[in-house]
Amino acid sequence: MALTLQSAPAIATTVHSSDDAAVKAVTEQFATDLAKGDLKAISLLYTGDAKLLPPNATAISGRAAILTYFKKNLRPDLVARAKFSHYEIYGGGDAATSMSEMEMYDGKGRVVERGRQIIVLIKQGGEWKIHRDMWSDNTPTMACN
Template sequence: MSLQEISAVNRQFEQAVCDGDMDLLASLYTSDAIVLPPDGPVVRGRGAIKQMWTAVVQQLGLTDVRLRTLDYEQSSRTGSEVGEATLTLGGGTAVVKYVVVWKRTKGQWRLHRDIWNAKAG
């Protein structure tokens, strides 16, 4: 895994949000991915992840996201990324911090574990 490969998937993630393409967004996760949204239940699998992101887009008015990798490490078929995301919402913007565990599956890097929360200050 290289920063270039992660960045390419992150750009697809950003574009999927911008286009409202929740099918594409869900496809960027592994089939057995787990997402841990702030103050919400654990979300398992692509179908549930698609539903979660659809709700986030609708409820928060999410129209754009910009991901910025701050740090990453790798080992064979997995990697970890720490980053910040700037979200454009119906009521303005918000910055969150996130950690993603990446997994190489079928020759592609996909989000395997995803957690984020608000960035204070």
């Protein structure tokens, strides 16, 4: 007895958001708040049930846990500023995805992390908020023996 499953090929379409500038502004606000050392303001860029998906770590869920994570990992003595570039923004309506290249710098201007970021944003109360945040860290890793 044979069972035949048919499926239509998935067609991926890219739709640029009519809110490209507003979506990009959220990431740029992250950089501005980081330069001020205002981690609380950064956490407010996220939805209440947002998730961070850091490289080589478990997911961080919820705004309060995200703020705790940032207080440990984005302290001004570790990371003084960030630069985002080469944006690609997709979506429309009340959801968008933004991909960008990122560099994090210490207080002496040295790059401490370099990679790519993908964030999923949703519109809440007319404002874009980060709902999912995942990034890569292209810092070379040490070889295991």
